[in-house]
Amino acid sequence: MYEYAIAWEWLAFAARWFHVITAIAWIGSSFYFIALDLGLVKRPHLPPGAYGEEWQVHGGGFYHIQKYLVAPAQMPEHLTWFKYESYFTWISGFLMLCIVYYGGADLFLIDRHVLNISPPVAILISLGSLALGWVVYDLLCKSPLGRNTWGLMAVLYVVLVFMAWGYTQLFTGRAAFLHLGAFTATIMSANVFMIIIPNQKIVVADLIAGRVPDPKYGQVAKQRSLHNNYLTLPVIFFMLSNHYPLSFGTQFNWVIAALVFLMGVTIRHWFNTTHARKGRPTWTWIVTVILFILIMWLSTVPKLLTGETDTAAVAPAFQQFAGDPHFPAVKQLVSTRCSMCHAAEPVYEGIVRPPNGVMLENDAEIAAHAREIYIQAGRSHAMPPGNITDITPDERKLLVAWFESAVEGKKQ
Numbered sequence: 289m290y291e292y293a294i295a296w297e298w299l300a301f302a303a304r305w306f307h308v309i310t311a312i313a314w315i316g317s318s319f320y321f322i323a324l325d326l327g328l329v330k331r332p333h334l335p336p337g338a339y340g341e342e343w344q345v346h347g348g349g350f351y352h353i354q355k356y357l358v359a360p361a362q363m364p365e366h367l368t369w370f371k372y373e374s375y376f377t378w379i380s381g382f383l384m385l386c387i388v389y390y391g392g393a394d395l396f397l398i399d400r401h402v403l404n405i406s407p408p409v410a411i412l413i414s415l416g417s418l419a420l421g422w423v424v425y426d427l428l429c430k431s432p433l434g435r436n437t438w439g440l441m442a443v444l445y446v447v448l449v450f451m452a453w454g455y456t457q458l459f460t461g462r463a464a465f466l467h468l469g470a471f472t473a474t475i476m477s478a479n480v481f482m483i484i485i486p487n488q489k490i491v492v493a494d495l496i497a498g499r500v501p502d503p504k505y506g507q508v509a510k511q512r513s514l515h516n517n518y519l520t521l522p523v524i525f526f527m528l529s530n531h532y533p534l535s536f537g538t539q540f541n542w543v544i545a546a547l548v549f550l551m552g553v554t555i556r557h558w559f560n561t562t563h564a565r566k567g568r569p570t571w572t573w574i575v576t577v578i579l580f581i582l583i584m585w586l587s588t589v590p591k592l593l594t595g596e597t598d599t600a601a602v603a604p605a606f607q608q609f610a611g612d613p614h615f616p617a618v619k620q621l622v623s624t625r626c627s628m629c630h631a632a633e634p635v636y637e638g639i640v641r642p643p644n645g646v647m648l649e650n651d652a653e654i655a656a657h658a659r660e661i662y663i664q665a666g667r668s669h670a671m672p673p674g675n676i677t678d679i680t681p682d683e684r685k686l687l688v689a690w691f692e693s694a695v696e697g698k699k700q
Contacts, residue, residue: 297663300387307380311527314373315520319559321370322517326563328355337361358503363495371485378477381527385470389414389463395656399460413458414467421451421471422478429512437511441518445549448472452545461536462529462645468545469526472519479512517560521552533645534587544583551579609655612697614690621686622648622661625677662691 328340339357343350389397393407397414405413424447433440451471455464487505494501525548529535535544558572609615628636630648646660647653654661664671665679666687672679 294663294667296387296391300384303380303384303387307377307384310373310376310380311524314377315524317370317373318516318520322513322560323563324353325355326560327565335360358506359491359495359501363492367492369485369488371480374477374480378473381470381473385414385466389466397459397463402456402460403458410459417451417455417467418471418474422475422482425475426478426482434511437514441515444515448549449542449546453542456542461538461541462533464541465526465529465536465545469523469529472523472526476516476519476523479516483512484509518553518556521555522549525552531644533643534641535583537641537645538587540586544586547579547583547586551576554579608697609658609690609694610651612690612694614686614693615651615654617686618690619651619654621679621683622654625672625679625683626661626665628677629672658691658694661687666691 324342324344327342329342330340334341334354337356337358337360339355341352341354343352345351390407390411393410397410398405398407425444428434428440428443428447433443448468448471452464452468455467455471458464459467487509490505491501525535526545535541538544554572554576558569561567561569626648628634629639630642630646632642632647632649634642646657648657648661661671666684669675669684
């Protein structure tokens, strides 16, 4: 049974690695084409239908690129489609959501101080919110409001802020931020799968059939691409936030999320304006720094992170791990090797908040994090960092024996 914990940890690592690789591919190609599109120059010698061109140098050679807003007069012999980067980024992200948050719903997804629900209900809410988000977003884009690009983006911002608040009323702070990222990423990937690629296929089919493509398909795709452009950086922030409790472990976490979306706009505006050769609006960086300082302030105003451990939520874990004969020795070990950092008020120099919001000050907290202790400090030497508290090999063996004994005891 304990082998399952190790295998599950490696599965989570593989999924995260897969997700990072595909995300790099998607975001990299997206940023490149946005910069390319904004940098196009109109010149008299361009062929009919060409909107602009760009000369670039890379890898020891020169590239001459031309863009057609609708389509060229004839279908090219080879056409490269950029879509799988988006699809696999979403698939790998959803896989991680299943492994970490659905598989560990009692610890990572549900905070019974926020909403006392069962894991199946929490998972259904999670899935439903992702699907509903796309439906609402798509209907807004197709409504009369969709003809006003910036008015639509303002409404979408209100929707995102509402979702930020809503998720914090349903899940743990960590899960709320992760879901906000997943909610936004689902919209972005669905834009590619449901709108951008299908519209481009219609244009290609018209070309093959000898018909003149309707410009509306390209215009709609461009609007959705613009949304993806401004949503990318906030999604990255939310995906990284689970490593930084100061971002999500505060009563103002939904306000922080709202400000993160604004920072995504200001940062992308600088790059978009620069790539379009319309100047370098340095004011955007000033606004971004102010917003970030405000976020830092909001993260410390409550003085105490909310945390995510609930005695009621970990009752089964408490009975299983705190009742094991090894537990008294483990408790003493954790109190001397771990709790100087993993405490509500850490005493270790330079640590002002418990790392990742994990506190190990009482029986319930130690039992709740038994699996993490087993993996991080028993089976591996990841904790303590650099073995700063001089945990011995025999003490690591004790942690392993404790976890495996408790797991085997539950089987019997």
